[in-house]
Amino acid sequence: MVNVHIHQFGAQNAVVDAEAIRVFQAQWTIYQKLVDNDHLSHRAVGRILKSVLAEHFAEPFAFLDIACGDASLAKTALAGTRVRHYQGIDLAKPALELAARNLADQPYDVDLDHRDFVAAIAGRSEHADAVWCGLSLHHLATDDKLRMFRGIRDAAGGRGVFLIYEPFLEDGEDHDQFLDRTWRAISVWWTSLSPAELDQIWQHIKSCDRPETADTWLSLGREAGFSTATQIFEDPSGLYRMFRYEVHGRP
Numbered sequence: 001m002v003n004v005h006i007h008q009f010g011a012q013n014a015v016v017d018a019e020a021i022r023v024f025q026a027q028w029t030i031y032q033k034l035v036d037n038d039h040l041s042h043r044a045v046g047r048i049l050k051s052v053l054a055e056h057f058a059e060p061f062a063f064l065d066i067a068c069g070d071a072s073l074a075k076t077a078l079a080g081t082r083v084r085h086y087q088g089i090d091l092a093k094p095a096l097e098l099a100a101r102n103l104a105d106q107p108y109d110v111d112l113d114h115r116d117f118v119a120a121i122a123g124r125s126e127h128a129d130a131v132w133c134g135l136s137l138h139h140l141a142t143d144d145k146l147r148m149f150r151g152i153r154d155a156a157g158g159r160g161v162f163l164i165y166e167p168f169l170e171d172g173e174d175h176d177q178f179l180d181r182t183w184r185a186i187s188v189w190w191t192s193l194s195p196a197e198l199d200q201i202w203q204h205i206k207s208c209d210r211p212e213t214a215d216t217w218l219s220l221g222r223e224a225g226f227s228t229a230t231q232i233f234e235d236p237s238g239l240y241r242m243f244r245y246e247v248h249g250r251p
């Protein structure tokens with residue numbers, strides 16, 4: 001693993017959603033089952049991310065993966081692009097160890113930071129050309145999401161692109177209606193989970209998820225200073241959408 005470096009950050013970093021992390025770590029095996037069976041549409045999202053990066057960057061670029069998990073989606077998306085440096089941030093040490101193994105011997109340098117992404121983005125001075133965050137910002141309150149978007153905008157510089165993939169509220173939908181819709185979808189789509197596994201994930205969604213409407217996800221980007229904000233994908237279960245933000249709009 002000559003190209004991979006894991007950095008440990010001190011316990012002084014505040015954790016905004018420590019309960020979500022604890023639950024996620026306990027549920028890593030279940031999450032992997034969802035990914036392996038493509039219930040979260042990781043394959044389609046990886047293909048879209050790859051085509052955006054390939055189209056956007058003719059020159060070598062630095063990629064930041066916020067809440068990288070095991071980095072498997074990014075590894076697929078980055079293959080064949082001009083990426084020169086990968087930085088992943090995650091609070092779950094076992095996930096970073098998997099990421100280190102996944103990214104070993106890739107043709108770019110890899111830094112993996114074991115820390116809270118809120119603290120990492122708030123105190124960030126390094127540049128990143130492309131920033132990606134999958135299924136992780138929705139645990140934050142709206143104000144904290146905006147602070148994250150602003151930090152990411154500052155890090156992204158003049159040719160930056162930022163993409164997210166997150167649950168959303170339908171227009172006019174309240175949180176209880178969101179939960180009803182989510183339960184209906186996951187009980188139909190997440191067929192590879194046992195009833196006990198489905199219930200564990202369901203408890204996590206009920207206690208941790210704070211989705212936004214598409215309009216709010218888009219306006220968070222504009223408010224943070226991105227000049228364009230676009231929805232580019234909705235997964236077939238109707239639970240997740242992908243959004244793209246750019247510093248300068250392209251024709």
Ligand SMILES: C[S@@+](CC[C@H](N)C(=O)[O-])C[C@H]1O[C@@H](n2cnc3c(N)ncnc32)[C@H](O)[C@@H]1O
Binds near residue numbers: 024089
């Ligand atoms: C649902 S997984 C998503 C992983 C990956 N982005 C993907 O799309 O497969 C959420 C990840 O976010 C990490 N995470 C959640 N909150 C975090 C925080 N505040 N700081 C750093 N990592 C966090 C978890 O440890 C976990 O690896």
